[in-house]
Amino acid sequence: MSDPDISVVDDDEVAEQRTRRCAAIWRWALGVGIILGWQILTRLKIIDPYYFSSPMAIVNTAYVAATQGTLYLDIGYTSASTIVGFIIGVTGGALLGLSTWWSRVYGRVSEPYLVTFNAIPKLALAPILIILFGIGFESKVALAVALTIVPAALAAYGGVKSVDKDLETLLFSLGATRFQVFAKVVVPWAMPWIVSSLRVNIGLALAGAIVGEFIASRFGIGRMILYAGQVMDINLVWVGVVVLSILALVMYTAVMTVERYLLKGMLHGSQLSSQ
Amino acid sequence: MSLTIPDGRLVSLIGPSGCGKSTLFSVIAGLLRPTTGDVLADGESIVRRPGHVAYMLQKSLLLPWRTIIDNIILAAEVRGVSKRESIARAQPLIEHYGLGGFEQHYPHELSGGMRQRASLLRTMLYDRDVVLLDEPFGALDAQTRLLMQSWLLQVWSDLGKTILFVTHDIDEAIYLSDEIYVFSARPGRIKAHIKIPLSRPRDQDIVTSASFMDLKRELLGLLNHEARIAERQESMQ
Numbered sequence: 001m002s003d004p005d006i007s008v009v010d011d012d013e014v015a016e017q018r019t020r021r022c023a024a025i026w027r028w029a030l031g032v033g034i035i036l037g038w039q040i041l042t043r044l045k046i047i048d049p050y051y052f053s054s055p056m057a058i059v060n061t062a063y064v065a066a067t068q069g070t071l072y073l074d075i076g077y078t079s080a081s082t083i084v085g086f087i088i089g090v091t092g093g094a095l096l097g098l099s100t101w102w103s104r105v106y107g108r109v110s111e112p113y114l115v116t117f118n119a120i121p122k123l124a125l126a127p128i129l130i131i132l133f134g135i136g137f138e139s140k141v142a143l144a145v146a147l148t149i150v151p152a153a154l155a156a157y158g159g160v161k162s163v164d165k166d167l168e169t170l171l172f173s174l175g176a177t178r179f180q181v182f183a184k185v186v187v188p189w190a191m192p193w194i195v196s197s198l199r200v201n202i203g204l205a206l207a208g209a210i211v212g213e214f215i216a217s218r219f220g221i222g223r224m225i226l227y228a229g230q231v232m233d234i235n236l237v238w239v240g241v242v243v244l245s246i247l248a249l250v251m252y253t254a255v256m257t258v259e260r261y262l263l264k265g266m267l268h269g270s271q272l273s274s275q
Numbered sequence: 276m277s278l279t280i281p282d283g284r285l286v287s288l289i290g291p292s293g294c295g296k297s298t299l300f301s302v303i304a305g306l307l308r309p310t311t312g313d314v315l316a317d318g319e320s321i322v323r324r325p326g327h328v329a330y331m332l333q334k335s336l337l338l339p340w341r342t343i344i345d346n347i348i349l350a351a352e353v354r355g356v357s358k359r360e361s362i363a364r365a366q367p368l369i370e371h372y373g374l375g376g377f378e379q380h381y382p383h384e385l386s387g388g389m390r391q392r393a394s395l396l397r398t399m400l401y402d403r404d405v406v407l408l409d410e411p412f413g414a415l416d417a418q419t420r421l422l423m424q425s426w427l428l429q430v431w432s433d434l435g436k437t438i439l440f441v442t443h444d445i446d447e448a449i450y451l452s453d454e455i456y457v458f459s460a461r462p463g464r465i466k467a468h469i470k471i472p473l474s475r476p477r478d479q480d481i482v483t484s485a486s487f488m489d490l491k492r493e494l495l496g497l498l499n500h501e502a503r504i505a506e507r508q509e510s511m512q
Contacts, residue, residue, distance in 0.1 A: 166332055166334060184349075
């Protein structure tokens with residue numbers, strides 16, 4: 001008879017592998033199923049292809065938009081304003097949140113304002129930002145920043161508030177300057193908080209850029225969708241939606257890679273007690 | 276109160292909780308300003324001047340995102356010593372004091388005793404003549420505690436530091452110290468100053484010797500009285 005302990009471990013591993021393989025197969029199968037079902041149901045007119053288009057029609061329209069239209073330029077434009085806005089918003093927000101460590105009064109004073117500003121639907125500011133920054137690239141970036149900066153600041157502020165005071169004391173007892181304490185304890189401690197806000201923020205940045213393009217723009221996927229809607233080219237609207245989905249997926253994956261890099265060596269983060 | 280700690284000695288402070296031992300340490304470490312009084316190191320005031328003594332707090336306080344080696348060289352890093360130089364200095368001590376092979380581990384991968392060891396080594400490598408240890412073994416189980424006490428004695432005799440040690444554990448205080456200060460309940464005053472005449476190097480077995488028992492009885496008597504006062508103070512609040 002084999003050792004029961006070892007066989008249990010093997011079973012666990014095998015089961016885990018099976019689950020993973022099974023999930024991967026179903027994941028792809030579901031995707032293919034949706035596309036196939038969509039194609040078949042619209043072909044059979046069970047759902048109206050005028051409103052819901054069809055995968056084939058979307059691919060064809062996309063091909064035309066890419067070869068004869070400005071699809072690539074639009075993708076580049078929207079991606080660029082999203083990424084630039086995201087980076088400025090997240091960096092600015094993180095710095096803002098981290099800066100509260102330097103003065104407790106300043107932190108306490110700014111907290112209600114941050115929370116309030118966070119609750120405002122920032123998209124309502126879009127017309128003002130467009131007037132302020134013009135209909136070009138800058139206004140799209142500004143919107144993306146407006147949407148991302150406060151969540152990032154609040155996340156960093158949360159991290160700063162939770163810093164283990166004893167770790168600060170330790171550094172001070174080693175003769176560290178305030179800046180050293182900030183750089184060696186506060187920033188790494190708050191990092192998991194900041195990083196956890198990145199995933200939400202990349203989506204918000206994309207939404208900001210798109211809304212900016214909806215309101216006034218000469219380029220971008222948002223402008224393309226708006227234009228297609230106005231001329232009743234519903235296929236092209238769907239191309240826009242699909243392109244945005246892919247864009248969101250790519251950016252999300254990229255952010256997860258960045259996350260892993262930023263949290264390297266912090267497998268358990270600072271939430272882990274320093275006992 | 277007034278304490279004078281001779282060079283190279285291991286001196287323990289013992290007393291009921293809340294009598295201000297940790298506060299005293301914060302003052303000596305330069306982190307707190309005393310309302311009155313002064314702290315002199317070699318005749319020079321070090322009030323509100325952190326960095327003159329090495330201070331180890333109750334928790335091991337290793338930075339969780341740093342490997343053991345990066346934690347141990349933290350003090351040198353703060354002073355601006357190059358990483359290569361401080362690792363070269365730390366490495367032999369790491370090997371010698373039983374942390375070899377754990378340099379690249381993260382604190383959460385180590386046992387409580389090992390973490391405390393790393394923390395103590397970091398404190399020792401801070402390279403100050405005076406070391407303050409605030410209940411460093413308080414959170415450890417009895418077995419590990421005994422190991423760590425012997426380990427501390429070895430480190431201490433190798434490196435020749437002056438150590439101030441806070442503990443609640445009478446056995447620990449007697450076993451480790453040259454002198455013991457007994458603190459009274461709040462307001463904390465020095466109630467007794469006892470010299471430990473036990474010869475060195477000491478063996479763990481010493482805790483069963485007659486002279487050890489006599490010292491223990493004396494200290495127990497002093498502490499029991501203070502602990503009762505402290506308890507009464509607490510229940511009156």
